Amino acid sequence: MAYSTATLAEGCFGKVYKEKYNDTWAAVKKVPQQLISRKDLERECEVYKRAEHPNIVKLLDKVTLRDRKWVIPLEFIFGEDLETTIFHSFKSKIQLTPSNKATIIIGMCEGLFYLHNKDIVHQDLKPDNIMVEHGTNRAVIIDMGLAKFFRYGLNSAIDRGNEAYSAPEVLQMGTQRSHRSDVWAMGKIIAELCARVRLPTPSVCPAKIKETLKDQPYCKAVCRMVEPDPSLRASMAAVISDIRRAGGAGIVANTPIQRELFKPSLTNITDRNRSPSPMNRGANLLNRDQLAQNRSPSPLNINKSEPLQNWERTPRLQIVNRTPQVGPSISAPGRIAEDKTKNQALIPAGKAEISSEFMKMKLHQQAAKDLPCNLPTTGRVMVRRFEEINGECDRWEQTEVVTRNGKIVKYEDVKVDTK
Structure with missing residues (x-):
């Protein structure tokens, strides 16, 4: 190991x-x-082991004892801490454009959402403990030294943390830190990032957030995150969709894994053997917040060491205008046979040809089924779902609908099975 003097x-x-x-x-x-006791050291290592996520710092190797010091090798983030980005702009190399701001906010919220799904409470969230990678603006939650496992009110470590980002119940009543206090701290961080001002801790409440953020897209979600009463405060599972939507991010940033999913299909797939829509899996997406804890928050958790062995992409549905024939056709016999073969998929049991309007209605019903919102007159709606089994992404599905002037111009349904 080559040592440097950089602290x-x-x-x-x-x-x-x-x-x-x-x-x-x-x-x-x-x-x-x-x-540090061996018990606390083992707990910290277990936190790193469970929290494998792009927005959480990684443990690179086993912890060793050298010269009476525990040596913990962690991922190095080539960037700056969020404290510098927000409050020391003259030193910062990151421009807080709306796009960059959205990437940072969504990233750190995805990381905290994943921690809470694993029953981990960070305890010490603050701008100093969030790194922002230069070039990509990837936000990474660091310093898991005080993180603890917290479930059913049971702690795996004592309560510690920074008072400047401590929730009211922790400061005023000495309540133990929990997932809810993490959410409050993250809400304050988001508000300071959006306004680029340091908010006094006692003043942070929904009214102060509305006054500070006004009509900014994150205002509603942050107000729910800084609710003084922890029993009324939203969880990360409850606000993560609002955060993604506020950042215009129903979509995760493009990665090599995702681009691989959109290779041309190798087989002829018809409408009949198309993979089922993600909305038809027995769960209403309107309740996606409650389901969030049962699925992986990001497709980046796919095990990269194992190739995608089975994937399929359904074809784009096309509306074909056909007019019913009133009398016998005067076309050549070969042409009649060809048209009859082409129309077989459109002819129901009654042998009556489905009209173009009926096709449009059926397509619209299928595309809009169980979506979290109504289809816009002109716009784009994308829904993604993930299944996690034994800590790994087992299945990844995506449905995309694009409309223009009230008409569906694109409908795609993609399914990836990593088995």
Whole structure:
């Protein structure tokens, strides 16, 4: 291991250095042996092991003991902390355009949403503990040293955290930190990022957020996140859809994995053997917030070491205008046979040809079935669903509908099975 003198951060438990580790740069955390118990160290490692997500810092290797210090090799983020991005613009290399802001907000919310799905409470969310990668603006939640497992009111560690981003129930009543206090801290961070002002902790409430953010798209979601009463405060599962929608992100950023899904089909797939729509799997997408904890929040969790062995893409439905024949056709016999073959898929049991208007109605009903919103006159609606089995993405499905002037101009249904 080649050591450098670069110190990235220093806290009450140790220091973090930028060092070469196994031919790559790493943020190496070094904690004196006497400052952390083996139980706390094992808990921190277990948190990293369970929280494998693009918006959460990764543990690169096993923790070792060297020179009476625990050495924890972590992913190095080539970027800056959110504290610099928000409050030190003269040092920041990131321009907070609406697009960049949306990428950052959605990224850190996806990371926290994933942590909570794994029953993990971060406890110490603040701009200093969120890194933003230069070039991609990927937000990464770091410093899991105080993170704990929290389920049914049971803690795996003591309560600790930064008072400036502590929820009212923690500051005023000494209540233990939980998923709800994490949500409050994230709401305050989003508000400060949007307004680029530091909000005094006692003043943060829905009224203050409305006054600060006004008509910004994240205002409604943040108001629900900073509700003073924790029993009325929204969970990440309840607001994640609003956050994605506010950022115009019903879609995750394009990645090599996603582009691979859109290769041309290798087989002839007809409308009859088209994969079933994601909306027909026994769950209403209007209740997607309740279902969010049972599925992976991002397709980036597909195991990249295993190739996609089975995938299919359904063809685009096309509306064909055909006029019923009143009398016998005067076309050649060969042409009559050809037209009859082409029309077989459109002829019902009564042998009466389906009209163009009926086809449009059926297509509109199928495309709009169980969507989280009505189809717009002109616009685009995309729905994605994920299935997670044993911590890995087992199935990924996507439905896309594009309308123009009240007509459906595009309808696609894609299914990926990683088995």
